[in-house]
Amino acid sequence: MQDLKSSAIVVVGAGVTGLTTALVLRREGYENITIVAKHMPGDRALEYTSPWAAVNYAPVSEKGTAAEEWDRISWAEFWRLAHESPEAGIHIQKKISYCLTDSGKDKEVWFKDLMPNYRFLDGSELPQGVKWGKECDTFCIDPAIYLPYLKIRCISQGIQFKRASLSHIKEAFSLHRDSSGPATVVINCTGVLASKLGGVEDDNVVPVKGQLVLVRNECSGMFGMWGAKDWPAGESCYVMNRPFGGGTVLGGSSHQTWDPTVDMDLAKRIMQRAIEACPQLVKPGEGIEGLDVIHHSVGFRPVRKGGPRIEVEELPGNLKIVHNYGAGGFGYQSSWGMASAAVQKVNMAIRGSSEVCTLL
Ligand SMILES: Cc1cc2nc3c(=O)[nH]c(=O)nc-3n(C[C@H](O)[C@H](O)[C@H](O)COP(=O)(O)OP(=O)(O)OC[C@H]3O[C@@H](n4cnc5c(N)ncnc54)[C@H](O)[C@@H]3O)c2cc1C
Known part of the structure; x- marks a missing residue:
């Protein structure tokens, strides 16, 4: 089994999904994490959704679904932040x-x-x-406080940041902080732009x-x-x-x-x-x-017909991508749960589980 600590992981995207996923990876023990993004907290661009959200926690998930589990996990995390970390900008x-x-x-x-x-x-x-x-x-969450809070938490935990606008998801493999070889896994958290990014171009993702x-x-x-x-x-x-x-x-x-x-x-x-x-x-x-x-x-x-995509894709050359995008109008309230689900997929991808779905 490959050493989790040294596996180079690149997270593409610095919205609420990418930042939260990086923090859950770090919590899981991964030490070599780089976030690559066209937009970062503090930027204002229409194609960067997270700064424009409202935000409150109001579940739309149905009982017994994976989405219920994502919302439950996120509730527990927000509860802790609201009580212990006022600098996160979360208020009950x-x-x-x-x-x-x-x-x-x-x-x-x-x-x-x-x-x-x-x-x-x-x-x-x-x-x-x-x-x-x-x-x-x-919970009511102010994105103008919460997104910079997440970024600062990432920095303080040794997660690296790089600015880059990718034309194709494969480019991310060479953008981690070590130049010794391609990243072990790339996590795709590109939100509504998953509809346009080369190698992904998901027709099911639509802007609402x-x-x-x-x-x-x-x-x-x-x-x-x-x-x-x-x-x-x-x-x-x-x-x-x-x-x-x-x-x-x-x-x-x-x-x-x-x-x-x-x-x-x-x-x-x-x-x-x-x-x-x-x-x-x-x-x-x-x-x-x-x-x-x-x-x-x-x-x-970033609405995705059929629901969010959290799955492993293996490209030729043993390049493994974990997708985590398409959270629609619930990207904050499900963020910690979706990130946990995506990190489970990373663990599977690194350990070579049979659950990896091979797409050419
Ligand atoms: C008006 C409104 C109200 C909302 N209210 C709520 C609410 O109350 N509760 C709630 O939970 N959710 C709410 N949402 C939904 C929530 O905002 C989104 O689900 C969430 O922000 C999506 O985050 P994301 O990180 O997936 O995408 P984004 O924030 O769009 O981040 C995508 C990241 O990927 C990067 N990226 C994309 N393409 C590339 C590329 N080619 N190269 C490099 N980087 C790339 C971008 O630069 C960015 O860093 C609301 C949304 C809106 C618009």
Whole structure:
């Protein structure tokens, strides 16, 4: 068996997926890790999704699936960070969700026993027009704090960083910090650009645009509202109070497109709905003119038809790639679990397990 400590690993991507995967590799005992990326924390580029996320922890995974396991693992890690590492920018808040239709109320969700203070609201607690609602405590994460935090943690643990824009995934094998030979394994964490990177070009990965408004106005905790029949398709409503002065995020939308423009009509609807869900955002009697806008933004979720890809691929020449991309709208909340699953695949690839799938 090859020595885990000396195996040269290259992680392609420095979004939440790549950074978290590198940290889990380090925890597993790997010592020779290099992160190679076109964009790093601090950069702002539309094709780099992680800085544009909202972010809250609100599972969409079904009971009994691998995705449930990813979310459970991530919950435990966020819980520890929220309590022990304020510099990570993770805050536990109450989240109130309002539904404008009757559907979904009876759905059994696995996380009702995980999230503290999970309960359905009484009729007397529901605003006019709301059919049912629930509340729980959950995480709000500010990417502007969390991504640099992850990078600094990587640096302090001896993980190397290199800037490079790859045309083909094979180029990564020669980019680790030793020049003694090709990397043992490359981990592909390229997010939405997995659709374009040579040697990957995954047609199942599509950009799902989300639009946000960041404001200076404050509210206590997080709010969500969904299910309105008269809202245009793909539109929803959420309000998240980012920790440590990060502002309040208003969302949201989901549309499959690479169109990078901010839709100001949509922005107005987002702001209007945010005030309906959380009137305390503005002074009594004020409308959206009472919101103090920091900026409007869009980001592209790396949605993969069929779900995220976490698997080993072996290229001719014994080149092993572990893929970890396609987390869509849940890349933060599943990050630690997906990283653990990917690192298990790395272990298998290095130990020559029969689970390696050979693709030419
Ligand atoms: C509006 C919005 C709201 C969201 N809200 C939430 C939320 O509340 N909760 C949640 O969990 N998730 C949320 N998400 C989803 C989350 O942001 C994504 O799932 C996550 O950021 C994906 O991270 P990633 O690291 O896989 O990809 P990215 O952040 O895009 O990182 C990809 C990395 O790969 C590198 N790369 C790509 N191609 C190449 C190449 N050819 N050469 C070198 N490097 C390359 C890039 O430079 C970058 O470093 C939201 C997303 C949006 C847009």
